[in-house]
Amino acid sequence: xxxxxxxxxxCISLSNYATHIVGGGFxxxxxxxxxYQVTLVVYRDCENGxxxxxxPLTIGIFDKNTNVMIQSFLMNKLSESKIxxxxxxxxxxxxxxxxxxxxxxxxxxxxxxxxxxxxxYLSWERCCRNHIIQNIQSPGDASMTFYAEIPSxxxxxNSTPKLITNPFTVLCLDNLFTYDIRFTDADKDSLVYQIxxxxxxxxxxxxxxxxxxxxxxxxxxxxxxxxxxxxSSDSSxxxxxxxxxDHANGKITIKPSETGVFVVAFQVSEFRNGxxxxxxxxxxxxxxxxxxxxxxxxxKAFDEKDNIVGSDMYVTIPNSIYLKIVAEDEDDLxxxxxxxxxxxxxxxxMKHSFNQEQKTGSAVWNWKTYCDLHNKAPKKIVVTxxxxxxxxxxxxxxxxxxxxxxxxxxxxTDILCLELHDNKETTIRFGDSARSKPYFKAYNIYRLASxxxxxxxxxxxERMENTWLDKNTPDYSKINYRYFIKVENECAYEGxxxxxxxxxxxxxxxxxxxxxxxVTVQNNEWVNIKWNQTRELxxxxxxxxxxxxxxxxxxxxxxxxxxxQKDTTFIDKEVNVQxxxxxxxxxxxxxxxNYGPLGEPFCTTVLKGVSKPFEHRLEWGKFITTDxxxxxxxxxxxxxxxxxxxxxGIYKTNTGIDDHLDTEDGRYEYEIDVLHExxxxxxxxxxxxxxxxxLYQKPLVHTPNAFTPNTDFINDTWYVxxxxxxxxxxxxxxxxxxxxxxxxxxxxxxxATDLKGNQVPDDVYIYVINYDxxxxxxxxxxxxxxxxx
Numbered sequence: 001x002x003x004x005x006x007x008x009x010x011c012i013s014l015s016n017y018a019t020h021i022v023g024g025g026f027x028x029x030x031x032x033x034x035x036y037q038v039t040l041v042v043y044r045d046c047e048n049g050x051x052x053x054x055x056p057l058t059i060g061i062f063d064k065n066t067n068v069m070i071q072s073f074l075m076n077k078l079s080e081s082k083i084x085x086x087x088x089x090x091x092x093x094x095x096x097x098x099x100x101x102x103x104x105x106x107x108x109x110x111x112x113x114x115x116x117x118x119x120x121y122l123s124w125e126r127c128c129r130n131h132i133i134q135n136i137q138s139p140g141d142a143s144m145t146f147y148a149e150i151p152s153x154x155x156x157x158n159s160t161p162k163l164i165t166n167p168f169t170v171l172c173l174d175n176l177f178t179y180d181i182r183f184t185d186a187d188k189d190s191l192v193y194q195i196x197x198x199x200x201x202x203x204x205x206x207x208x209x210x211x212x213x214x215x216x217x218x219x220x221x222x223x224x225x226x227x228x229x230x231x232s233s234d235s236s237x238x239x240x241x242x243x244x245x246d247h248a249n250g251k252i253t254i255k256p257s258e259t260g261v262f263v264v265a266f267q268v269s270e271f272r273n274g275x276x277x278x279x280x281x282x283x284x285x286x287x288x289x290x291x292x293x294x295x296x297x298x299x300k301a302f303d304e305k306d307n308i309v310g311s312d313m314y315v316t317i318p319n320s321i322y323l324k325i326v327a328e329d330e331d332d333l334x335x336x337x338x339x340x341x342x343x344x345x346x347x348x349x350m351k352h353s354f355n356q357e358q359k360t361g362s363a364v365w366n367w368k369t370y371c372d373l374h375n376k377a378p379k380k381i382v383v384t385x386x387x388x389x390x391x392x393x394x395x396x397x398x399x400x401x402x403x404x405x406x407x408x409x410x411x412x413t414d415i416l417c418l419e420l421h422d423n424k425e426t427t428i429r430f431g432d433s434a435r436s437k438p439y440f441k442a443y444n445i446y447r448l449a450s451x452x453x454x455x456x457x458x459x460x461x462e463r464m465e466n467t468w469l470d471k472n473t474p475d476y477s478k479i480n481y482r483y484f485i486k487v488e489n490e491c492a493y494e495g496x497x498x499x500x501x502x503x504x505x506x507x508x509x510x511x512x513x514x515x516x517x518x519v520t521v522q523n524n525e526w527v528n529i530k531w532n533q534t535r536e537l538x539x540x541x542x543x544x545x546x547x548x549x550x551x552x553x554x555x556x557x558x559x560x561x562x563x564x565q566k567d568t569t570f571i572d573k574e575v576n577v578q579x580x581x582x583x584x585x586x587x588x589x590x591x592x593x594n595y596g597p598l599g600e601p602f603c604t605t606v607l608k609g610v611s612k613p614f615e616h617r618l619e620w621g622k623f624i625t626t627d628x629x630x631x632x633x634x635x636x637x638x639x640x641x642x643x644x645x646x647x648x649g650i651y652k653t654n655t656g657i658d659d660h661l662d663t664e665d666g667r668y669e670y671e672i673d674v675l676h677e678x679x680x681x682x683x684x685x686x687x688x689x690x691x692x693x694x695l696y697q698k699p700l701v702h703t704p705n706a707f708t709p710n711t712d713f714i715n716d717t718w719y720v721x722x723x724x725x726x727x728x729x730x731x732x733x734x735x736x737x738x739x740x741x742x743x744x745x746x747x748x749x750x751x752a753t754d755l756k757g758n759q760v761p762d763d764v765y766i767y768v769i770n771y772d773x774x775x776x777x778x779x780x781x782x783x784x785x786x787x788x789x
């Protein structure tokens with residue numbers, strides 16, 4: 001649909017006095033030789049207004065400083081035209097009509113007369129405004145002052161800004177409206193646009209300046225209109241957004257939120273060499289009406305996988321970003337205007353294409369970022385799409401931002417150590433923090449000597465290089481050469497500094513002494529060794545050494561080497577834990593080849609014991625530590641035929657006695673737990689166990705020599721009492737050698753019956769007891785027992 005840009009004003013019936021003025025404004029154009037063409041445009045309601053255009057009318061020119069009128073001019077109406085409504089197909093209710101009159105004449109502004117440096121103003125007043133205006137108080141009793149300020153002709157030969165378009169003043173409710181109230185300036189002065197409070201003037205409906213009583217030329221200053229509540233120059237027409245104007249180009253924007261008629265005043269100021277020299281006012285009356293539904297264009301953004309993206313996009317230097325913006329309209333798309341900061345990007349980094357069809361407009365960017373964009377403002381893309389819908393072109397606008405994130409700085413490295421050579425040269429060894437990271441450019445090595453400032457002495461650009469030989473460190477034992485390192489990325493930005501290390505530090509630096517956590521015998525067969533993990537940052541090796549108790553530490557032999565800092569255990573199966581106390585210590589080597597001191601030794605505990613009747617005496621090796629650590633010894637007994645252990649006692653010395661034996665057992669196994677606090681583990685008690693020592697008690701049996709099975713419940717049975725006996729076999733014979741009783745149950749008693757259950761006669765009987773103890777030795781006991789009743 002073709003749209004005509006036509007000025008329309010909505011009017012309703014007039015009241016009984018003239019409420020017909022709806023807008024207009026002055027302009028003054030230089031013709032040379034002090035001659036000027038002054039023009040006044042006046043708009044009136046032509047539907048219900050009783051008053052017509054004044055013809056002629058008289059304007060005044062006033063001194064801006066004194067408000068004294070310098071001269072008045074009679075102006076004839078050159079033309080009068082009716083602006084017919086063109087929105088019948090679009091609006092719900094067809095608006096009324098507006099007429100436009102143009103007044104113009106040539107005048108002379110003699111610099112000898114107009115010589116006030118403060119300048120002058122042109123004015124003409126007329127009452128009254130349309131009483132249907134909704135944003136000011138008493139519009140039907142408010143005059144309009146047509147007003148413009150000009151500089152002194154003595155100072156400037158000047159033409160004022162001139163309106164070059166017919167303003168489009170019919171707005172559709174809840175539709176975004178944009179339009180350029182565009183002025184031109186013949187002198188190429190800088191123009192600044194703003195919305196102001198309309199000028200009311202000095203007249204009212206009883207003194208309207210209709211020409212019947214002669215022209216009224218009142219001087220300023222003139223009164224301003226009074227806004228109704230919630231209206232102001234910042235919100236003369238309500239909306240989201242409310243009416244706004246771009247100060248630089250005169251573009252107005254609004255999405256009105258209520259219908260009605262509203263007055264708006266614009267002021268266009270002109271600046272020459274940064275100095276404001278004058279302005280013109282333009283008042284217009286806007287009608288907001290209900291229009292037929294017309295969906296505005298849609299604007300969407302997509303990534304390279306055609307996923308919809310939001311208004312904010314992020315890209316990290318030096319990566320690329322692909323962006324496609326598509327504007328679509330269900331009817332016809334008129335234009336797509338794209339303003340973007342990317343237009344000024346380097347062509348070698350930017351690929352851009354644009355395509356517009358009948359209902360679609362699209363733009364594609366493929367942009368590779370670069371280092372100069374570090375910490376720069378986001379790139380803005382403003383997309384405005386306008387359709388050809390009714391009643392006015394619908395406009396959609398979206399702003400997209402591309403946020404360029406800085407190239408990540410690389411993680412800091414660690415100076416592991418300094419390797420010192422002949423008091424002349426120093427090798428710096430450091431970690432490989434950037435080996436697997438992208439964007440690496442260099443390791444920058446900084447150095448200072450004594451009180452001189454730090455400066456870069458070397459940039460290593462190969463990321464695999466983790467050492468550098470500084471050949472210029474003479475007398476480093478007396479001059480402290482200090483170093484730190486920063487990792488630089490491809491955008492020349494450095495990350496955090498490493499630690500700082502100097503030659504004085506290295507001269508006194510050795511790996512710490514290493515300490516054992518525990519050394520314990522396992523399954524009475526091998527030794528488990530565990531030591532504390534070192535906290536040294538420049539770890540290279542553990543060396544585990546082994547010796548025997550009372551052997552000098554330098555005589556110990558290395559039995560294992562570890563290259564992993566977390567490997568802190570070893571199982572030694574080349575041992576005889578019953579007879580020998582084995583000792584172990586660890587030495588650490590750092591990455592600069594520095595060995596730590598001999599570690600703290602830790603020895604296994606060998607437990608020995610002897611068996612005495614009804615007691616065991618045990619002795620064990622003392623816990624060895626140069627730290628004079630307080631220890632306790634827990635003596636633990638394990639009966640052979642019971643799964644539970646029993647703590648015999650806690651000892652401070654290395655001997656102990658167990659005289660509370662369980663007589664049902666004859667074999668006992670003992671272990672010593674050395675209760676100690678590992679170095680660096682405050683409050684923690686660890687157990688290091690000894691070998692297992694078995695001890696035995698000799699078995700003993702005892703029998704009565706007579707019993708009386710007469711059922712008086714006194715000594716009615718005969719039995720064997722035993723201690724420490726494991727296996728038992730009892731046989732009883734009569735005097736003829738016949739077997740009368742047999743059992744392997746130590747707890748079974750003989751009641752003087754034979755194998756068939758018959759009572760045996762009173763007599764003397766012979767018994768044979770075969771038994772053995774937990775020492776696996778066989779024993780025999782024979783004797784006789786008398787049966788009498």
